Amino acid sequence: MASEHFLIPRNITNVLRQVSYTGIIALGMTFVIIAGGIDLSVGSMIALIGVLVVMLLNYLGDGWTAVTLAIGASVVLGVIFGAINGLITVKGRVAAFIATLATMSVYRSLTLYISDAGEVVSRNTFYPEVGGGYWLSIPIPVWLFLGLAIIGHLILRHSAYGRHVCAVGSNAKVASYSAININRVYFLTFVIAGITVGIAAVMLSSRLNSVSPGDAGLFYELDVIAAVVIGGTSLSGGKGTIWGTVIGAIILGIINNMLNLLGVSPYLQGTVKGLVILIAVLMQFQKNRT
Template sequence: MNDTVKAKSNALPAINLSKWAPLIALITLIILSALASEHFLIPRNITNVLRQVSYTGIIALGMTFLIIAGGIDLSVGSMVALIGVLVLMLLNYLGDSWLAVFIAISAAMAIGAILGAINGLLTTKGKITAFVATLATMSIFRSLTLYISDAGEMVSSNSHYPDIGGGYILGIPIPVWVFFSLAAIGHILLRHTAFGRHVCAVGSNAKVATYSAINVTRVYFYTFVIVGFTVGLSAVMLSSRLNSISPGDAGLFYELDAIAAVVIGGTALSGGKGTLWGTVIGAIILGIINNMLNLIGVSPYLQGAVKGLVIIIAVLMQFKRDR
């Protein structure tokens, strides 16, 4: 019996492969992509992939908090368009200066937080399920965007604004820096603060969280505000990169990409658990898939189908892990 106990104590700790599944999938995808196309590992191509995923990736970071708390937001794409139009209108009104850019960026984050708060109030005070509430605001936000802009493309007249989304720091695009910096801050908030623990508790079991003296309504509401804040940042990065916003197309299907990144990164759709770095990996995986399909000449009409299959596989893997 003593020998058995000793053998067990000397055994190597079991490796939780499901925890590392997104990273393993990313490494495998990079290797396959490098073998499939000689152009994949070109620094400019990698930079472009990271820039493209940063727009939806920033939103996905906020979405991670909301999904862990047991919610979802389908309005983020329309929100990007609305914030983008409002910010460019404000920017053109304030004139051609760096102060105007600073005010516009601050306004974008504030407007995003307010729109997120509206979704939060509809679900917490209005007692409407998150899916239905954000489905409604998705339509409302897009309609307001088209009305305010008269369905015409909004262009910035500020000469400094394109330097935000189109600029580089140490050879890396600014949106990529924002994406990874926000991921680091979000990781600290989720893993090393009481708020982060409360978010996980609310998503795991709201009733138990209530019995543990956690203000479930407030925590759930704040996760919507976080999503709105990240949408505001994404709208700035996108509109400054293009120096314009198309009210009908801006942010289209961003909600799908953001949710897909969260799910592929290992966050449970049922709530209660997830990681910010998993979401980062999920966003990069989606970006690499889109990039490889373009490099090998796959029709763009089939890219949505591939993305849908990836989401289905990720959800099925979650289901098998939870059984």
């Protein structure tokens, strides 16, 4: 209603494409937050994985074989970096907030060092088709976001592991009395988050066909956490849904798009986003009180 340009199909497609990058990561973050943790390193992680994947792609040369190997490597790197976060919190007994705050700095620093703070550009002519391509007139990242949401929903709601995640987030001590391996469940949530970051890194870097080490994934952790919270997942853990996160990501994307269409200063957009997060948290608080 506020803008005649909003409902144009091309604009809707662009909104969904932009939402898909942070939305894919938010799916993994949902598991982490439901289990009672948080991961602040996802933005730096996506930059580091993106740089490493593009470098590997340039080393392997042109062709779909190189692209396939690079995609596989991206997922493996996501597992490794996610496992590092999980090991620090589980084995090192460091609070997830502190552990991932530290790795956020480490990953970003390594990204700048490896790339020499310069933009890394892919020389593979097929790579841009991965994140920039369309299927049935809808961007591939959007299809991937939807597919991963379905998988995430099935894991969270229709598997023993999903029930264990909710149990650990609700009350870890009671979960341990129920013979649930708390450390294993908690560790795997960070691995799942790492996998989603690896997938998002491929989509983002292939869409741009390059990675800027200083800007790639910057503040993504805030958008990801905001999408999860707006979607109804409790920051205290124990409850949340994948589809709620999907809706939260779309709401956040629509807000950003409308602010741009209405010509709101980019310096004020963070204020609006912050207010939306506060309202979502306050609504959760009031709901829990009642």
